[in-house]
Amino acid sequence: MAHKKKGLLTTSPEWAKHLRKYMKNQFWKGERNASKELIRNELFETDNLLWQFEEMIKTLIALSLSLKEQINFYGVGATADEMLEDFYSYYVLNKNRFLERELITKESMVILDDIDSLTDSWSDEKEEEFWFEMEKHQNEWNILREKALFVLKLLKKDNLTVEVKHENELDEKGNIIIQRTTTELKEK
Numbered sequence: 001m002a003h004k005k006k007g008l009l010t011t012s013p014e015w016a017k018h019l020r021k022y023m024k025n026q027f028w029k030g031e032r033n034a035s036k037e038l039i040r041n042e043l044f045e046t047d048n049l050l051w052q053f054e055e056m057i058k059t060l061i062a063l064s065l066s067l068k069e070q071i072n073f074y075g076v077g078a079t080a081d082e083m084l085e086d087f088y089s090y091y092v093l094n095k096n097r098f099l100e101r102e103l104i105t106k107e108s109m110v111i112l113d114d115i116d117s118l119t120d121s122w123s124d125e126k127e128e129e130f131w132f133e134m135e136k137h138q139n140e141w142n143i144l145r146e147k148a149l150f151v152l153k154l155l156k157k158d159n160l161t162v163e164v165k166h167e168n169e170l171d172e173k174g175n176i177i178i179q180r181t182t183t184e185l186k187e188k
Helices: 017-046 049-064 067-074 079-092 095-100 106-125 128-132 134-154
Strands: 160-170 176-187
Touching (some): 049 067, 049 176, 079 128, 128 134
């Protein structure tokens, strides 16, 4: 009679006395294989690190674009805030995992950390105008653009671009109430 004990992944069959050693080996082999499969499935379902990395690359591409292209990339809203929030979400929260999986190098991590430090200092020092009137502060934003482009070269991703599509829902007055954006990495 087969039964499954608490904490085990497989069932154990009834073991005849003369087959106990063989059956125990078979049972534990099945248990090890089942646990490996469970781990693989959980990693596949919960580990979206490659997606996070791809989104970070898209964000770096956006950071490296001209102001007009950045506004087109992010659509309606505060472009500067969106870019830096994306950078924080995709890089800062995942940088150790990126390094462990060798998606980034130590050299590129130094530059990415420079971008993080620079934007952190801007958050503390800059007035509201800096974030909403980016065209008046092109020299400072160009420093960020150059760093982002340099990281893309270090990661050998400077041959990529992002195709952006915006879908807008309008109210009866013609104002945008919802904007859906899809982005896709493409080779130049």
